[in-house]
Amino acid sequence: MSVLLIAEHNNKEVKPFTLNAVTAASQMDQDLHVLVIGNKADEVAKSLSKVSNIKKVIHIDNEIYENYLAENFTPLIVKQSANYSHIVCSANTFGKNLMPRVSALLNTSQVSDIIKVISPDTFLRPIYAGNAFATVKSMDQKKCITIRPTSFDPAPSSGGSAEIVKEEPGESSPLLKFIKKEEVKSDRPELGTARVVISGGRGMQKAENFKLITAIADKLNAAVGASRAAVDAGYITNDHQVGQTGKVVVPDLYIAVGISGAIQHLAGMKESKVIVAINKDGEAPIFSVADYGLEADLFDALPQFLEELNKLNTIQK
Amino acid sequence: MKILVAVKRVIDYNVQVRVKEDNSGVVTENIKMSTNPPDDNAVEEAVKIKESGKVKEVIAVTVGEEKAQETVRKALAVGVDRGIHVKSEGILEPLAVSKILQKIVEKEKPDLVFMGKQAIDDDCNQTGQMLAALLNWPQATFASKIVVKDKSLEVTREIDEGLETIEVNIPSVITCDLRLNEPRYASLPNIMKAKKKPLEQINVADLGVDTKPRIEQIKVEEPPKRKSGIKVANVAELVQKLKNEAKVI
Numbered sequence: 001m002s003v004l005l006i007a008e009h010n011n012k013e014v015k016p017f018t019l020n021a022v023t024a025a026s027q028m029d030q031d032l033h034v035l036v037i038g039n040k041a042d043e044v045a046k047s048l049s050k051v052s053n054i055k056k057v058i059h060i061d062n063e064i065y066e067n068y069l070a071e072n073f074t075p076l077i078v079k080q081s082a083n084y085s086h087i088v089c090s091a092n093t094f095g096k097n098l099m100p101r102v103s104a105l106l107n108t109s110q111v112s113d114i115i116k117v118i119s120p121d122t123f124l125r126p127i128y129a130g131n132a133f134a135t136v137k138s139m140d141q142k143k144c145i146t147i148r149p150t151s152f153d154p155a156p157s158s159g160g161s162a163e164i165v166k167e168e169p170g171e172s173s174p175l176l177k178f179i180k181k182e183e184v185k186s187d188r189p190e191l192g193t194a195r196v197v198i199s200g201g202r203g204m205q206k207a208e209n210f211k212l213i214t215a216i217a218d219k220l221n222a223a224v225g226a227s228r229a230a231v232d233a234g235y236i237t238n239d240h241q242v243g244q245t246g247k248v249v250v251p252d253l254y255i256a257v258g259i260s261g262a263i264q265h266l267a268g269m270k271e272s273k274v275i276v277a278i279n280k281d282g283e284a285p286i287f288s289v290a291d292y293g294l295e296a297d298l299f300d301a302l303p304q305f306l307e308e309l310n311k312l313n314t315i316q317k
Numbered sequence: 318m319k320i321l322v323a324v325k326r327v328i329d330y331n332v333q334v335r336v337k338e339d340n341s342g343v344v345t346e347n348i349k350m351s352t353n354p355p356d357d358n359a360v361e362e363a364v365k366i367k368e369s370g371k372v373k374e375v376i377a378v379t380v381g382e383e384k385a386q387e388t389v390r391k392a393l394a395v396g397v398d399r400g401i402h403v404k405s406e407g408i409l410e411p412l413a414v415s416k417i418l419q420k421i422v423e424k425e426k427p428d429l430v431f432m433g434k435q436a437i438d439d440d441c442n443q444t445g446q447m448l449a450a451l452l453n454w455p456q457a458t459f460a461s462k463i464v465v466k467d468k469s470l471e472v473t474r475e476i477d478e479g480l481e482t483i484e485v486n487i488p489s490v491i492t493c494d495l496r497l498n499e500p501r502y503a504s505l506p507n508i509m510k511a512k513k514k515p516l517e518q519i520n521v522a523d524l525g526v527d528t529k530p531r532i533e534q535i536k537v538e539e540p541p542k543r544k545s546g547i548k549v550a551n552v553a554e555l556v557q558k559l560k561n562e563a564k565v566i
């Protein structure tokens with residue numbers, strides 16, 4: 001049997017995490033097909049047809065698919081599912097919203113947020129905010145699986161030449177309507193895929209002080225993250241939140257500034273390769289996961305940090 | 318209008334969870350249990366809407382062992398009118414819970430179902446969406462703002478890119494984010510009063526739902542530990558280490 005991956009895209013470009021999902025999906029079965037549901041998303045279908053692991057691209061296009069309404073996407077996926085053993089997508093807000101709806105209609109128990117494919121029916125997934133790892137085996141005939149993108153490398157985006165098959169759209173659900181999306185645009189790298197992430201917490205004290213963080217982010221070509229407390233306090237928007245109920249990041253370098261290190265925050269960053277913590281409380285739990293801990297007042301440390309970076313001849317980008 | 322709120326009993330979010338030595342699960346004996354945090358937000362929102370006069374009755378439901386009732390009692394103590402406890406033993410997968418909740422919805426005929434966006438024990442993030450699918454209702458997940466209109470709700474959702482606003486017809490299922498509101502605390506008199514509010518018990522077997530597990534939990538392990546790090550004396554040393562030792566900048 002084959003695997004069907006639901007692509008995430010913005011109708012123009014494939015979202016990078018789709019390529020990580022390709023890697024995970026092709027570990028379940030080599031016969032990997034990708035479903036592109038969108039509005040004028042031909043470029044998306046074309047670019048996916050070039051991904052080497054993908055054997056077939058199914059493209060369904062209509063203006064009703066401009067936005068990700070699960071009520072509109074679900075019937076299409078359920079219809080396609082007849083030919084597949086696994087339905088897969090990323091465990092981000094796109095996939096979390098969509099997949100359970102599909103899974104319930106297929107009467108299968110979804111396996112969420114896997115970090116490893118052990119065999120086509122057995123997976124590793126974190127539970128309790130990553131404080132335990134469960135090995136689970138799905139006994140359902142058809143499997144609905146969401147994957148944690150940061151736990152898989154992105155598949156090479158070239159080398160393939162899959163056929164693109166167009167299929168008919170379905171009906172638009174009368175039960176809801178899309179109103180608006182307030183997307184936060186930034187020139188910095190995306191949080192999920194950045195090589196370096198610098199995050200601020202409640203210790204930043206106010207929104208304005210995030211300047212200290214963004215100045216360093218610009219110098220290191222880093223993405224900016226935050227703790228839930230910083231988002232709740234209105235220092236920064238929700239799309240920056242790292243943690244159990246925010247985003248999971250696995251950068252080469254994660255710098256936590258004025259963040260205590262609650263388990264819910266650690267859940268989103270403790271797999272980072274190198275962790276730096278800057279905190280004035282030497283007992284803060286964040287130090288227990290930090291490779292390099294600096295016990296200091298951030299208002300002294302951050303300007304000095306920038307100054308030291310400025311002294312360097314070269315900085316990796 | 319009538320709102321049904323689903324509340325789950327989980328290990329308290331402040332507890333450092335430990336894995337059992339035989340790798341069969343995590344230690345739950347003598348551990349503090351609480352309502353799943355976003356379920357408190359779901360309760361709070363339902364009660365607020367009731368206080369605004371737009372809703373007549375709020376019902377809280379939980380599925381689980383005898384002690385799961387505590388979560389319903391807590392909901393009753395902050396303004397929920399009555400409770401339902403569906404008694405069941407052992408682990409229930411979200412698919413099973415959603416089928417049970419579907420039966421309760423068919424019986425109680427609420428206009429809205431409010432739930433948490435994610436249970437912090439299994440971290441599944443599935444049940445609300447599954448229930449919406451089974452009922453063929455629209456869903457608004459990860460809600461951080463809800464505006465009640467005549468025949469619909471306008472819901473702001475927290476998504477990876479920022480915020481999205483959708484309008485869902487009533488009836489619908491809403492899953493709540495922690496940022497939706499600030500849950501209130503129950504006062505002692507209200508906790509006492511809640512003891513007199515009706516709490517119906519239903520045996521899961523009487524609902525005729527297939528709750529057989531579809532996922533076998535083979536083992537539960539500790540995640541790999543990070544090797545311990547060092548403290549640096551000052552910023553210059555930090556930058557030097559990052560450059561020459563870790564080679565990440």
Ligand SMILES: Cc1cc2nc3c(=O)[nH]c(=O)nc-3n(C[C@H](O)[C@H](O)[C@H](O)COP(=O)(O)OP(=O)(O)OC[C@H]3O[C@@H](n4cnc5c(N)ncnc54)[C@H](O)[C@@H]3O)c2cc1C
Nearest residue numbers: 201202203227228229243244245246258259260265280298
């Ligand atoms: C269900 C649930 C889900 C959650 N999900 C998330 C999540 O996804 N992400 C998340 O981050 N949190 C999450 N939380 C919240 C989490 O429990 C913590 O409350 C939160 O992470 C704390 O944020 P913080 O570290 O910024 O704030 P605090 O814990 O208040 O820590 C602030 C830190 O800043 C330090 N500090 C203060 N001033 C200075 C200074 N001048 N210089 C240096 N250091 C200073 C202090 O020493 C302290 O350690 C969740 C909670 C629940 C219940």
Ligand SMILES: Nc1ncnc2c1ncn2[C@@H]1O[C@H](COP(=O)(O)O)[C@@H](O)[C@H]1O
Nearest residue numbers: 323324380432433435436441442443444
């Ligand atoms: N056993 C249960 N009893 C009542 N509500 C539940 C139960 N399990 C899950 N829920 C609801 O479904 C939400 C999401 O849970 P989950 O899909 O397990 O992450 C929770 O926040 C609860 O509102």
